[in-house]
Amino acid sequence: MANSELGRQWLAQFEPADVETAKRLLSALTLVSHNAFERAITAQIVAEAEKVDGSVALYATRECDDELDLFKFAKGGEGAKALDAVDRGADLGSEARVAAIIRNLAKVNSDKLLNHPTLEVMREKRCRSIFVIDDYIGSGKRTADFLSAIWRSSAIKSWHSLKWIDFVSIAYSATARGGARVCRQRMHPRLVLERDCPTYPEMPWRAEIKDEVQSLCWRYGARTSRRSMRLGFDKVMAALVFEHGCPNNAPAILWAPTPVNKKWMPLFPDRSVVPDHASAFPPDILARDTAGLLVDLKPAGSVDEVKLRASPLGDGGIALLALLGQGVRTRSALAFTTGYTALECTRLLDQCTQRGYISANLRLTAAGRAELAEALKGDPAVSRVPERGDDCYYPRQLGGPHGG
Structure with missing residues (x-):
């Protein structure tokens, strides 16, 4: 969507320092065909x-x-x-x-x-x-x-x-x-x-990223025709758009009608989806990159990349353990990460509870921490990358990650 003509025009309205945050806001949208x-x-x-x-x-x-x-x-x-x-x-x-x-x-x-x-x-x-x-x-x-x-x-x-x-x-x-x-x-x-429904305040991001996204919506929302709904109706900040229209609970910079002074051009004019964007709506909701989201959860600069090993739990199960391990306990964040339906998320939670990986109050048990550690075990991006600033780096072994 960011690569469409309207998407490029929308991004061009942001100051250079805010463009990456605007792209993040776009990429986090769940699009329903x-x-x-x-x-x-x-x-x-x-x-x-x-x-x-x-x-x-x-x-x-x-x-x-x-x-x-x-x-x-x-x-x-x-x-x-x-x-x-x-x-x-x-x-x-x-x-x-x-x-x-x-x-x-x-x-x-x-x-x-x-x-x-x-x-x-x-x-x-x-x-x-x-x-x-x-x-x-x-x-x-x-x-x-x-x-x-x-x-x-x-x-x-x-x-x-x-x-x-x-x-x-x-x-x-x-x-x-x-x-x-x-x-x-x-x-x-x-x-x-x-x-x-995924919302920006509940995204599996560290607080710094959430603050940047909310600040972006607030500052640029002042340029729209719906200043009172900068964060969406009732300040929901929904991150979901249907092919038949954008909810007014989403940030106003996405959908607010163009004002008379034309200070802001929305991506979804008056909450409608233009034909140029229809191809961006996938037939089914897909899983997100769990490893990339784990990087977004960790302190800035602490890790550049995370690679997960295969697990009997599958990608969805490891995503659940990883989110809980970082203190993310909302089902909407799990649905956003895995692409699972509400029923599938419930089944996954039940499965992990029955296996003893998580407690009834959605906290990792010792077994859950061990399973997650095994999924991260031996990852060169986590354990073998030197601190930034080292002049020399000699790899200890050749080849790709184990289990892949």
């Missing part, structure tokens, strides 16, 4: 619906005014079987994409999966669960407001109190803060995610 998003959301809906003994109401999450009762003020029309999937005249971004997924699934199994049903249809079909579906939960406000709009119906409250229905919030990704806000709602929805 149309296909990856649609596959994940479809699979989540189908898998969760199979757990329900009855029909399921599917709704695309959208912005709602305070105090709105979704069913009382719905625009479905007299005798309508379904509510409008999106607000009429609304900006059709993620809502329309999610609504299309719902519509296609409902066509295949209309008795089980209900496309934005009215209360009458839910009653007729004996609905047993309500799914609210979104691409991304950042601050959690939009999903919380939408759930509240459904909850204001006295019929919904009654059905829930009788344990006839429950709620499930489905999203491709969510921040820890946003997910917690959704789960605190009065109907206590269950949260289902494809992957945890």
